[in-house]
Amino acid sequence: MPLYSYVVGYRGSTYAVQSSSSNFKGFAPQALAQIPDGALPGLTPALRKDLAKAWGEWQQIPELSRVWRTRFKVGDHEMVVYAVETKP
Template identity: 45%
Template sequence: MPLYTYIATFKGASCVVQGSYSNFRGFVSAWSGDLPDNALPGLTVALRKELSSKAYRSDFVEVPNRKHVWRKVIDLNGAEFLVYAIQTQV
């Protein structure tokens, strides 16, 4: 299975997590629910719940001119949660 690197940013903070999955789309928990505590300080308990409820609603889009890189933006109470998925190893 490929190795994916997820880079999540929220309110000026960022967190990087990795995992081997069959595809990058179905493993929302890698960059949402399973984030270490205080990985993104602005992501409160309430916003984590909102993130979990919105994470599956929209799809990733390919980043132009980049191979095996996708991004997704989720609005959390007016703030932008951005996650990149990068296939880093086949």
């Protein structure tokens, strides 16, 4: 099973988490659930609940192999998530 690294940007802060999964898209919400409280300032418990509903479309990053990005609103701010297949 591939190892995926998720790099999350929210309100000027970033955080990274890794997990093995057969599908980076389906596992992304569970990966973000692993982000500890306070790691992304402004991501309150109420906003965390909205993450499951907020996902945008994933797009492969041009000219990069096995790297995808999605963007969506969480509260009044944009969240950007990169998924990188770290180990096939």
